[in-house]
Amino acid sequence: MDDKLRTPGAVRDAERWTAHNYHPLPVVISSAEGAWLTDVDGRRYLDFLAGYSALNFGHRHPQLIAAAHAQLDRLTLTSRAFIHDQFADFCRELAELCGKDLVLPMNTGAEAVETGIKVARKWGYQVKGVPAGQANIVVAEGNFHGRTTTIVSFSTDEDARADFGPYTPGFTVVPYGDLAALTAAIDENTVAVLLEPIQGEQGVVVPPEGYLPGVRQVCTERDVLFIADEIQSGLGRTGATFACDHEGVVPDMYLLGKALGGGIVPVSAVAANADVLGVLKPGQHGSTFGGNPLACAVATEVVRLLATGEFQRRSAELGERLRAGLEGLVGKGLVEVRVRGLWAGLDIDPALMSGREACERLAARGVLAKDTHGSTIRLAPPLVITEEEIDLAMTQLAEVLAA
The missing domain is CATH 3.40.640.10 (Type I PLP-dependent aspartate aminotransferase-like (Major domain))
Known part of the structure; x- marks a missing residue:
């Protein structure tokens, strides 16, 4: 292990000083923009959770940040x-x-x-x-x-x-x-x-x-x-x-x-x-x-x-791309998928791995998602995500399931 990495120590400190009411992935984020997160060691991750939909408009959307800055001064x-x-x-x-x-x-x-x-x-x-x-x-x-x-x-x-x-x-x-x-x-x-x-x-x-x-x-x-x-x-x-x-x-x-x-x-x-x-x-x-x-x-x-309706349209249109990518993996590690817009639940074959294991392996490949209930994963990328970024996540998921 590289002794210069900050993540292990930050994870230890969090475990030491925090009540264990969550079981987070061992990723320590320090900055973010749009659909991307960067950890304390400079590694970038594609955000496929969006704060459980709290970040529908991505991280630090310029219009929202400007409104916050203006109000903070008043x-x-x-x-x-x-x-x-x-x-x-x-x-x-x-x-x-x-x-x-x-x-x-x-x-x-x-x-x-x-x-x-x-x-x-x-x-x-x-x-x-x-x-x-x-x-x-x-x-x-x-x-x-x-x-x-x-x-x-x-x-x-x-x-x-x-x-x-x-x-x-x-x-x-x-x-x-x-x-x-x-x-x-x-x-x-x-x-x-x-x-x-x-x-x-x-x-x-x-x-x-x-x-x-x-x-x-x-x-x-x-x-x-x-x-x-x-x-x-x-x-x-x-x-x-x-x-x-x-x-x-x-x-x-x-x-x-x-x-x-x-x-x-x-x-x-x-x-x-x-x-x-x-x-x-x-x-x-x-x-x-x-x-x-x-x-x-x-x-x-x-x-x-x-x-404006722009984000609803993006979610509907990009959601179809997400659906196509996920449905192509049914029978190849996925048992079932449920998709509505840019929101998906996917059931992994429990004989392969748990949802937690899948999320850990995705994180190692630069994609952050969250498991729930055994072998189920939720995907909820920010609505500012691009087609290319969806395709990137689907490629990484396919490789995790095939490993």
Whole structure:
């Protein structure tokens, strides 16, 4: 081993001083631009994770960096005790992008989910007339909505859930993609159905055609809110602004995050109409940093990038190239692939290697990706990636599978 390499020591220090709630690849990044990362030893990597879709627009997108720099020189935080000059533009432009009346800004994806849960319950009591303390929400097996104590209470992933009880009641779990089971689970006290239009953490699982329209229909018929967690799947990732758009479905509430912060600051939001978000009154929900000036300045530029449609088109067009490359490897080490836009889940033959082993071998070849659940890998390159870069990653994946 080269004694001058900085990576081994940096990895050791991270392991020594950090709680082991993650198991990262032994790569130590020091700089990045576009779809490329550079580590502390000067080695370059092609980013095929994009911060779990937080970096949809690539690393250090010039328009987003300029907005952040300009705002840093003026104002970064006021708290919601006051109004700042970036707030209204952000909320208005995001509401218009979503086709909704109102926006409630928060910081992290989990906060957006918690906000959605609170709003749905309050709506159920004040508007639908559910008896106090009886509201329930229908969710799906294999979900990933975050890691707060309430959210892990309805997770079916034991790594995320075990030993964090007692668990929050009020959730009914049904199989993902099973409309009949979902319909049967709705009762007079159901206030919402909370779903990911595509389950990312589960391995980019796309529901059967007609499922999301069916969910929309039954929610309308039974006076239940349809909450779409588009924190990973939204904002251009799948080749449309929202994953729900692929089947013409409009939920009652969008939960957004990750890419909304442009890879610069954490930004999340709930978007819904006034008859839903209007149930909240002053003092009933909030966040010191939610909707801060720096976050709003960056997120407004994110919304403006999406408003052009350019990134949705890129994701759709380049996604077909990604699909072709991956489908060509089925039977050559891959068992199954699932692709929607520039988002893919691939199941490696478990007799060959685990997903972790595959990601380690890809990293050794200069491509960074992330495993999930055994032999499954997720791919989510930045939407600024090129055809040549996709081809490069597919060549490296093929060589890993053939090794």
